[in-house]
Amino acid sequence: MKDNRSNIIRFTFIVIGAIFIIKLFFIQVLDKSYQLAAENNVMRRLIEYPYRGIIYDRNNRLIVYNKPVYDLMVVPREVAIHDTVDFCRQLGISKDEFKEKISRAKSYSWYRPSIFLKQFSNEDFASMQDLLVDYSGFYIVPRTVRAYPYHGMANAFGYIGEISKYRLDRDTSRYYRQGDYIGISGLESNYEVSLRGKRGVRYSMVNVRGLEKGAFKNGRLDTLPQIGENLISTIDIELQEYGETLMEGKVGSVIAIEPSTGEILSFVSAPTYNPNLLTGRGYSEYFNVLSKDSLKPLYNRPLMAQYRPGSIFKIIQALVALQEGVITEGTRLRCNRAIIACHGSHSYENLQGAITNSCNPYFVQVSRKMINQGISEDTYEDTRIGLEKWRAHVASFGFGSPIGIDLPNEKGGMIPNVSYYDNAYQSKNWKFSNIQSISIGEGENLVVPLQMANLAAIVANRGFYIKPHLIKAIGEHDGPLPEYQVKHYTTVNSKFFDVAVEAMAEVVRSGTGQYRAKLSDIEVCGKTGTVQNKNTPDHSVFIAFAPKDNPKIALSVYVEHGGQGARAGAAIAGLMIERYLKGCTDRSHMEEYVLNGEFLY
């Protein structure tokens, strides 16, 4: 019996051992979920952010770069502060703030660092380091924010910020994560994919308290960050700054384009702000100030402000009429002020004279010829046919829809079409006399300053444009994006442009532009525009290009409520041209006129 019991005991030992081995086989070999759980335990995914690409101007001057800033991190478990009052005073925070920050850090983790103070500058860095000698548990982590050595062009650069929940939800590329920085507006937004580079991922092992314990799988899964691509801008930053100086105290925009390439030389939106203020710690505070400013400095006027084109539109009317063959250069028409009011002393001009003198009756009559060509016997139908034909011509100059600059939020303005008037009149019974104000750039036409600068470039090029753009090279690739290398020809034959060029030359030589846009040694071609407002002073508008032959710069100037185009608009255009082509200006009286004039309504 005893032997039997001894065997039962031995058997029990073996059974228990077997149970363990079988159970272990299940959890170790058959069940893979434990391996996954173990990796989840120790693996931490650390994102390594690459440097964002920087931006140079056309002359290789650095205009956007990354500035190091520092975050003060706290590890609550290691904190030892012997003198809270002193500590708070040195950091410039209140005791309540201190308590709140510490308790927030504690609620996140006792062992892992969390941000205590965000983004203090290089200058504070030294004093902060002294502070850390006395108080333990605090660490400094460097990171970068955008910085701008020249304080201009804020609206074109745009800014970066934490990605919003809205964008995050709609990010189909699945690239972004909460807390990531993204270009929110301007070039930062448009060239986001090039600028941001590629995030790196490092997998590391952590212990149960979240402290790092080396690379996960010896770093086999890690990817290195790729730094963002640098951009070369078309901007001449000195011309830009000069333009911004000239626009100080005014509302409006100055856009200058190199006609042969479509490269934007200056892109002034006034009033503007110092882009450095929208980086780093002051972001939210300053953004608030800007967004409440009644002059809307955040409003990107070159692309978004829509105006009636005014007299400048007559250039297009002339070109379209020539192309349609309804007039010739020699066509003279009476300045019949019974049709519409006019100005100046002229009575019977040819085309060039009509442009130079901005003759309203002339262009109303030309437009009537253009729109009512007698294709249909029905006047209403004939008007419809003519309007659509006219509109197609105008659209080929880049009007009526966004041109496609490499910035977001571009407006297209408005060139009315048939259905627009059908809607407006609630019938098809409208004819030329109902819509004739469009022929002199009033009425329902709307344009943005960029389109007007582009018009100047088209005339300068005698018939084509390349889409205006701000970036001419991305990273290693020389040359802008393909869409900014295509010549867009207007529907008007280039042979017809000479008369427009001559007329614009005449405007500056002896017309309305002669007083402020004329330069002694460079032949400037320009056209004034005066956008009438009902109850407030007119907007002063001027487009120009120079030199007349082989033009290097084309531009549009808008000064809201600046009065006649010949005043602020022409003056600024003249100064910009002089500055760009000669590198300096020697007409200080004109600068004074611009700077001291009361152009702010």
Added chain:
Amino acid sequence: MKRADDIKASKLDWLTILIVVALALAGWLNIYAVVYDSQLDQNIFDLSLNSGKQLLWFGFSIMVVSLIMILDIRFFDSFSYAIYGLVVLLLISVLVFGTVVSGSKSWFELGFVRFQPAEFAKFATALAVAKFLSKPQIKLDNFKVWGILGFIVSIPATLIILQGDTGSALVFGAFILVFYREGLSPLLVLTGIIAVALFVLTLLFGQLYLIVGISAVALILIIIGKRTKKRISAILAIAGLTLGVVMSVGYVVNNVLQPHQQNRVKAFINPEADPLGYGYNVTQSKIAIGSGGLFGKGFLEGTQTKFDFVPEQSTDFIFCTIGEEHGWLGSLILISLFVILLLRIIFIAERQKSNFSRVYGYCVAGILFFHFTVNIGMTIGLFPVIGIPLPFFSYGGSSLLAFSILIFILLKMDAHRMQVLIH
């Protein structure tokens, strides 16, 4: 004709020693693996590390074992009650003078050395039980003998419970195995097992289901069988008893067990219910072992134990390191070593000529078996968490020393097993 000396001094059982040394060395490497940090420059012999300290205990244990080897064989027989008495005194005095370590007042602190008398109570009780059962006239068939044995075992157990170390006290349940071998009715053992099974079933399924189930079974038995008075009353009595056990479960869990013990019971039943709370230990321990796979992650390559996900990694949960770093094959080898050791001890016990040595051998087997079963069982979720070390393997000087004494006394007896014939 053999010389008297040959008969007197048989050889030590080298197989047992080999296994014990293998276990201790493997344990030592795993203790190092737990504290190993690839970012630091460490040395396995560094005395500031657990592995270094354990090495010191190896040395000390070898000294004590050598002492046992030179002692006269009759020492243990003659002084078993004295040793037992001395240990009981130590257990009492630790209650008065002891130091509290993690909730248990079970440690003596002598300078920089700490030791736990509870560890030594195991071999002392084994000696006393062996001494008592070695008398030829003692038969395990009456209440008087049961009572005395219960008394011998429960005095140290109770004192250890009073210290707050319930885990170590439960080890004394291992003596059941000895009593069974020495003639205790299997019915009693069975009853005990059934009671435990009922207890666990109640926890798993809830009181109500078991009460209904047992009542139903009793009713069916009464209906289908012969309805003699004797049979019915027997069924009713058994049903009443089981119902009593079932109904006591709630009371025991809520009133007798302390909160941390209640949590261990809950964690055993369903660790997933609160994986970050009471289920944490078991969940993490299973993750560590389970992530080892077939071959393991390799020596010093484990992450779960090293990075503190598993609590008590170098003592009670040392098996996690084996499971994680050496995989199923490593676990298989370790478990096999233990099973071989246990079988060998039974073999040794059975070849003893004296009752005293045989009973003592079974005591050793029982105690080691209990530790082995509960320790590994709890790390893989087959037993509730009871904080007792894996013999020769876990970090801890008292435990290593006590197990060495326990087993080498047996080996000493075994070496001299022929001597009994002589005197």
